[in-house]
Amino acid sequence: DAKTTQPPSMDCAEGRAANLPCNHSTISGNEYVYWYRQIHSQGPQYIIHGLKNNETNEMASLIITEDRKSSTLILPHATLRDTAVYYCIVAKNAGNMLTFGGGTRLMVKP
Amino acid sequence: DAGVIQSPRHEVTEMGQEVTLRCKLISGHNSLFWYRQTMMRGLELLIYFNNNVPIDDSGMPEDRFSAKMPNASFSTLKIQPSEPRDSAVYFCASSFLGTDNSPLHFGNGTRLTVT
Numbered sequence: 001d002a003k004t005t006q007p008p009s010m011d012c013a014e015g016r017a018a019n020l021p022c023n024h025s026t027i028s029g030n031e032y033v034y035w036y037r038q039i040h041s042q043g044p045q046y047i048i049h050g051l052k053n054n055e056t057n058e059m060a061s062l063i064i065t066e067d068r069k070s071s072t073l074i075l076p077h078a079t080l081r082d083t084a085v086y087y088c089i090v091a092k093n094a095g096n097m098l099t100f101g102g103g104t105r106l107m108v109k110p
Numbered sequence: 111d112a113g114v115i116q117s118p119r120h121e122v123t124e125m126g127q128e129v130t131l132r133c134k135l136i137s138g139h140n141s142l143f144w145y146r147q148t149m150m151r152g153l154e155l156l157i158y159f160n161n162n163v164p165i166d167d168s169g170m171p172e173d174r175f176s177a178k179m180p181n182a183s184f185s186t187l188k189i190q191p192s193e194p195r196d197s198a199v200y201f202c203a204s205s206f207l208g209t210d211n212s213p214l215h216f217g218n219g220t221r222l223t224v225t
Contacts, residue, residue, distance in 0.1 A: 034213070043114070043201050043216030044153070096207060097143070097166065098214060100153035 004088045009105040012082075018075040020104050022088030025069040031092055033064060035073045036100075037084040044087065044100070047073065078108045116202050116217035124225055128190040131220045133202030135183050142185050143214065144177055145201040153201070159185065160207055171196075192224045 005023040012018040024033065034049040048055055048062045050071070055062045061074040075082055087103040115134040123129055135142055144156040157167040162179040170177070174193070179185045189196055199219045206212040 036214075041218075043203070043218050044214075046213035046215070049213065093207070096141070096205070097155055097158055099155070100145075102152060 004090055004101055006086075006088050006101065006104045008102060009107070011107050011109055012075075012078045014080060014108055014110050015077055018078040018082065018106055018108070020073040020075075020086050020088075020106065021070065022073070023070045024088070024090045027068050027090050031090045033062065033068075033071045034089045034091060034098070035060070035062065036087045036089065036098075037082075038087070038103070039081075039084040047086075078106075080108050080110065082106065083108045114202055114204050114215050114217035116200075116220050118220060119218070120221045120223075122223045122225065123192055125193055126191045127224075128188065129192045129196075129222060129224075131187040131189075131200050131202075131222070133185045133187070133204075133217060135185070135204035136215055137183065139204035139206050139212075139215070140182070141205045141207045142179060143203040143205075144185070144187050145203065145216075146198045147201060147219070148198045156187070189222075192222075194224045197222055197224050 032049050032051050035047040036044040038044045047059050048057055050062045050064050064071045085103040085105050087100050089098050091098055117132045141160045143158040145153050147153045156169040157177045158165055159179050177187045199221050201216050201219045203214040203216040205214045
């Protein structure tokens with residue numbers, strides 16, 4: 001699976017949009033981009049995934065560049081409960097072995 | 111659905127003792143994954159099963175670790191004998207591997223402390 005690069009930490013003001021970037025320049029054509037988050041003391045939680053097109057669900061939006069070498073997870077109105085480590089993962093299958101990197105520690109501040 | 115259920119939530123044991131961690135999969139899921147998380151190494155995949163069969167155990171640290179799926183809905187991870195360096199949070203995750211992409215669903219982990 002392709003490797004991803006994320007900033008180690010980010011801050012965001014409560015109520016503002018949180019934009020979390022991820023680089024995956026070696027992604028192959030059949031690999032998806034997955035995002036998970038881990039709130040303190042809990043197991044990782046699936047957020048969203050995409051292949052080529054932008055995706056949106058009740059939790060977040062995922063914007064994938066046209067060349068698929070990078071993506072951005074958007075939390076439109078961040079709340080204090082969104083404080084967590086966010087992992088960007090590239091893999092062929094969401095339900096299969098996933099390799100977690102260091103992720104981005106997002107701190108939402110009042 | 112109650113999600114993936116792990117027990118115990120916390121385990122404190124002395125070096126040399128046997129430790130058994132338990133995991134109940136989400137109903138209908140056919141794949142099971144054991145991960146370990148430490149500050150130094152992050153989240154590491156230890157082993158995964160598909161339809162009760164171990165597919166990849168290359169992440170299992172050594173022979174002291176063993177994992178089983180006695181049935182389609184339950185798994186155990188055993189450490190014998192335990193050592194202080196085994197202290198970590200152990201997560202179990204399940205999914206359905208088939209024609210659709212089912213994401214991994216994680217339990218809330220077992221925090222193991224070996225003294």
